[in-house]
Amino acid sequence: MKKISRTLLIFFVTLILLLTVFVSAIYVLSNSRMGQTFAVNPTPIPKFISKEDLTEGKRLYQSRGCGDCHDVDGSGKTFISDPAIGTISGANLTAGIGGILRDRSDEELAIAIRHGVGKNGRALIFMPSTDFQGMTNEDIGKLVSYLRSMPSIDKEQGEINPGPLGRFLFLIGEIPILVSAEQIIHETNHLQNLKPTVSLEYGKYVAATCTGCHGMKLVGGPIQGAPPEWPPAQNITKVGLSQYTETTFIQSIRTGKRPDGSEMKFPMPWQSLAKLTDIELKALWMYLQSI
Template sequence: MKQTLKWILSIFLTLFILLIGGMTFVYFLSNTRMNRTFPVIEGTISIPTDVSSKEEGKRLFLSRGCIDCHGKNLAGQVFIDDPAMGRFTGTNLTKGLGGLEEKTTDFDLARGIRQGVAFDGRALLFMPSSDFQGMSDEEVGKLIAYIRSVPPVNHQIEQQKVGPLARILFVLGELPLLVSANIINHSVSAPKQVKAALTPEYGRYVAATCSGCHGPEFSGGPIPGAPPDWPHAQNITSTGIGHWTESNFIQAIRTGIRPDGSKIRPPMSWQNLGYMNDLELKAIWLFLNTLPTKTNK
């Protein structure tokens, strides 16, 4: 009996040591990857000053989902708070206390949006820059014009905290959006301008915003980094919406109601995507119809 007990205790002790060693390794490796820095780069980007450009920047801010993390007043907010995944917040983008540093230039903002890198070369956490890396200089300029026009808000955002499950998934390559700067090709330049047109190519350009949740192949499935109670993203290839019409698609985005009468559940922010204009939505529909059939994840 004593020998059996010693054997059981020995197994538990071995497993405990392996667990501690494993978590120490995960913590070290994830910290190394999260704390990666990138060269500080100086540059310029043209920022319009006219009212219509700022209004278009606001529409982009809403329709591209920036509001979900940075809030209506751009002062930042908690968008994930889960013991296993961690606590993640959007940056205060205003000039109030707790907001953007004075040294943050327009070019720094553009780099943060498209490359996930802060003004000092730090990699930003959970900034979905892989969705925006192809955004044109023209649109980024209008977006920044709007950001710069918003009144200062004093708001010290809560410190971000990466939970144990997020660290494990990150190390295993299942949570690349935790540090999108690590998966972006920083040598590729974004286009100066993208002409809005009723084409699948323009639809692909706009739909890049959707890939963070629906995946690079738009086949849906678990949303990377999402708490377990979040629903899976829908498959929006022909497998998932092949029976829809263009009007069904636009109605779902505008009203949050699918053709079968079911409601689109959060975190799908259809209210914000509803700020997309008809041309953008019709172009996305054309693009989605060019996608090969993909099975649900």
């Protein structure tokens, strides 16, 4: 009996040691990649001051889902809080105490948005820049100008601490968004402007907003970094949208209700996407139907 107890004790001690080594390795490797620096050449960003342009900047902030992580007032919020995945909070985007606008130029903000790279070249954690890397200089300028027009809010940065499962999934390639800067070609020449038209080119531009949840090929599946209780994202290619027409697709985005009357549930950000213009939605539909 004593021999069996000793064997079990040795087994459990060995198991604990192996798990400790495994978890330690996960943290060492993930910290190494999360601490990377990237050299990005700044691109001149146009400034906007007219009421019309600032209103468009606000619409871009809302329709591109910025408030999902940074809150409606730009002060930031904790949007993932899970012991395994981790705690992830969006930055305070205002000029208040704790806000990043106090010491960032427009060009640095553009790099953060499109490249996932922060101050001193450090990689930003869980910044979905792959969604925004193609934004034109004009749209970035209107968005940044709107941020600078927002009221200052004193609020310190919330916690950013990826958990063991989140780090492990990152290391095996399941959550690349954890360090999106690794996925982006930083030598890209950004478009100055892109005229909104009902076209495949413009539809592809708008569809970039959807890639964070629906994947780069927009075929859906588990959402990167999401807690296990979140449902998978829908396939939004032509196959996945076979029950929709252009009219019902636009109506669903505007109302949050599918053609069969069922409601789009969290985390589908239909309230944000409802801010897309008719041209954007028609172009988006055209592009999705082409896939």
